[in-house]
Amino acid sequence: MPQAITRAASIPKLNRFGWLxxxxxxxxxxxxxxxxxxxxAEGRYVSSIGDGLDLYLDVIETxxxxxxxxxxxxLRDPQTGEPDPSAFVRLYRDAxxxxxTHCYVGRRWQDAIGMYPPPAELISHRMRMNTFLGxxxxxxxxxxxxxxxxxRCESSVLEVATSA
Incomplete structure (x- = not known):
């Protein structure tokens, strides 16, 4: 009986960095x-849909x-007084x-995973933040x-940026 040779489909695998x-x-x-x-333009913008929960978009720098x-x-965090939830975002025009870059004022990546995390842990942390953003x-x-x-809002974006 002839043996059938099965070929595995050549599906490229995406590593964690590629996935990120x-x-x-x-x-x-x-x-x-x-x-x-x-x-x-730089400044503060508000998106209001009438549900009482306005979204603020601050263009800090271009x-x-x-x-x-x-x-x-x-909304403000009752313990810190800082906006929560919040996300600092970097848009790369060319790429x-x-x-x-971080999703909570008091928790930068150094606070969450330490100063010298292993690369896998750093990628996992970035994956969680960016999945949240998505x-x-x-x-x-x-x-x-x-x-x-x-x-566009009249209040200054600098008020928010300096409190961060």
Missing amino acids: MAVYAENHSRLARLFAPADL HRYTVELRMTYG RQVEA KWLEYLAERGHGVATLR
Whole structure:
């Protein structure tokens, strides 16, 4: 009886770093569709959909290839007085990627995983933050937030950035 030779399909495997880069690309697509932040001037913007939970988008700095943002609700953490939830986001214009650099004012990556974490732990931490960002952006889109609900605020973005 002849033996059948089975060939495993050659499906490329994505390592954790590659997966993280794919999450960054997805987050770029979501954020660009939602608020088109690459086209916004520095300052504070608010997206209000009438549910009493306004979203604030602070364009902290714009550079040739990057845009620094902060997303938060008008809610404050009762212990720290800081906006919570909040995410600091870096948009890479040329690479078409969006990275959440940290998601809570009091918990930078050094606070969460130490000064010299192993690379795998650092990638896992970034994966969690950026998965959170992706789900938050998806939720905001489902609720009806977007460019049409976004308007410029008079309050200064510096008030928020200096408290961070």
